[in-house]
Amino acid sequence: MTNGALSLDQLFDGKRVHRSLYLDDTLFALERRRLFGRTWQYIGHESQLPQPGDYLSADIAGQPVLLLRRADGSLGAVLNRCAHKGSTLVTDRQGCAGRTLRCPYHGWSYRLDGSLIGVPNKDDYARAAFDSCEASRGLTPVATAAYRGFVFVRVSARGPAFEDQMAPLLAVIDLIADRSPSGRLQVNGPCLRMKLRCNWKLYLENINDTLHVLTAHASAAGAAESVWGEQAPQTPKPMAIEQLLPFANGHAFFERMGGRVLPGGHSILGTQASIHSAYGDLGDYSEALAQAHGPERAAQVLAFTPQNVIFYPGAAMKASPLTIRVLRPLAADQTLLEVWALAPADGPATLHRRGTTYNRLVFSPMSVVAHDDIHLWESAQRALAADGNEWVSLQRGWPGTEAADGPGPDGRDISGTDEALMRNQYSAWRYWMNLPDDE
Ligand code: FES
Ligand SMILES: [Fe+2]
The missing domain is CATH 2.102.10.10 (Rieske [2Fe-2S] iron-sulphur domain)
Structure with a gap:
């Protein structure tokens, strides 16, 4: 795969990505060294x-x-x-x-x-x-x-201090850790581990892609709606139904979810609401949280139910269900994915089940949701190698200039369907890839 005379700087032009970013072995080797090696x-x-x-x-x-x-x-x-x-x-x-x-x-x-x-x-x-x-x-x-219990490593001797790279996300980690009245979270069981035959960036982009839900997951969401619609009124809602039904929301819902692009490629999708916002209240647990943190903080913690928080470039977290997905790129066209479930060590069993159930239901390749995604990423990986358009469009919501599109020093609020969430990732990619090895 060649990208002609394009420099590293030109492979992302602010709103389009050159297809070689998903295909080129030389770029992949450079990503490992300059991006994944130097960041936490x-x-x-x-x-x-x-x-x-x-x-x-x-x-x-x-x-x-x-x-x-x-x-x-x-x-x-x-x-x-x-x-x-x-x-x-x-x-x-x-x-x-x-x-x-x-x-x-x-x-x-x-x-x-x-x-x-x-x-x-x-x-x-x-x-x-x-x-x-x-x-x-x-x-x-x-x-x-x-x-707060989350451990990161930086394999290169050169790179930013942890607090500098993660500064925009420390408050997010606080909100997640404070889901435990005592501040203690625990990992529940082993992870789901799978090898995807696609570039890691196809996965990371998709974590912030709300619009694909309307088409790619229409069958899974429709099946959940159909099954639930046949139940008698007052039937208690099973956890699987509670978690799958929100996938059937329409465009307006996903747009209203809101997002926030943050410096460093990080982002929060679902700042106003998400498909996780309407899960049932857990009574005593909410009370215990208010006792431990005070009513105001407890309300803030429980209201933080983003669709996804991107820890650029290698991880994504949810707060409820509490899950973390970790990307380990193996080759330009191969990515190892690990999906972990966590829960407050002192939280109720329902909360523990929320993470493990969601992972099996949505993230496992055997689930009714991830098989849609995996098929699409792997087919895109193959098709991007075919001749045709050299560029991948990320233009939805483009405001006209890169300066207006950026997160600024404190972040920028956007709609939940704006591809600024992805453009923000590529701005960070371009920064790290252009930074010489000795800096
Ligand atoms: S003792 Fe480890 S390689 Fe020899
Ligand atoms: Fe999906």
């Missing part, structure tokens, strides 16, 4: 690592990362790569290493902070100046930051 990526939630020695491993921007609960209770990340010859230290995605990490190849061992403890038969290194070589320094540290 969600790796997990602290509730997944309760004890010293507990770990999560993940491939982030092509780097094998190991997040560990250390002996002192803190969280830290290292590269999952032995300092001797590079063997992978742990191969499971989640587990407990015990008190130390031991390489399965020649038995070098490490403390949970990555420092080297022991090398078998070390006497053989007596004249090798071992203690001053790179291998003796232990495992390579990876920058780690945690906020």
Whole structure:
């Protein structure tokens, strides 16, 4: 795939994206290094690592990362790569290493902070100046930051401070964490993990695409309406019906949902309402929240039910149901997706079920919703490689100039059907891709 004489700067012209962004292997390699490598990526939630020695491993921007609960209770990340010859230290995605990490190849061992403890038969290194070589320094540290239990890593040594990149979203994380009266959330069960045969940007754009619901999901929404319409009046609404019926809303509803573009490619869709706004009240839970946070804050927390919050470029969260989707791009045409459910550790069972039910019902490839999406993204991935229009349009709601379209320093409110949500992602893409490696 070639993009002719276009520079990196020209591949997004403010309202159109060149198709090579979805197809080009060279651009993909650059995205891994300059975008995913230098920005903070969600790796997990602290509730997944309760004890010293507990770990999560993940491939982030092509780097094998190991997040560990250390002996002192803190969280830290290292590269999952032995300092001797590079063997992978742990191969499971989640587990407990015990008190130390031991390489399965020649038995070098490490403390949970990555420092080297022991090398078998070390006497053989007596004249090798071992203690001053790179291998003796232990495992390579990876920058780690945690906020209200959500843990992020940055695999490149260069990049923004966590607080700088995530500044527009810290208040969102507060609203989500405050869904627990005690401020404690927990991950519920394993994730749904799937490999999508499409570029990661097709997925991320779609998270902010409300209009496709009217056509792509019309059959699922119509089936839910039909099934529910046959029930006798006063029939208690099952959770699956409660979650699927709002997909049948029309254009005006999605437009009124509202959105907000934020600096850095981040965004909130559903600032005024969303398909999650009308879920049933949970009585005692709402009361417990008011007791813990005060009535005003509790009302604010419960009213925050966005369609999606984009943590550009690699994650998206919902508040109710409480879910997080994580993108791990594998190739220009392959993306690993993980979908996690969370809930207040001290919340009612209904709230726990909301996340897991929604994920199975909407995000699983076996669901009645995601199979529509996956078919469409994968067909778009194939078709974009065909000759024809070189550009993908993101022009819905374009205000005429990039200056007027941008989020400004504090964000900008827009309608829920405005493709500014996607243009905002590509403005951030262009920024990171143009930033030289040494900056
Ligand atoms: S590669 Fe790990 S001990 Fe040799
Ligand atoms: Fe969809």
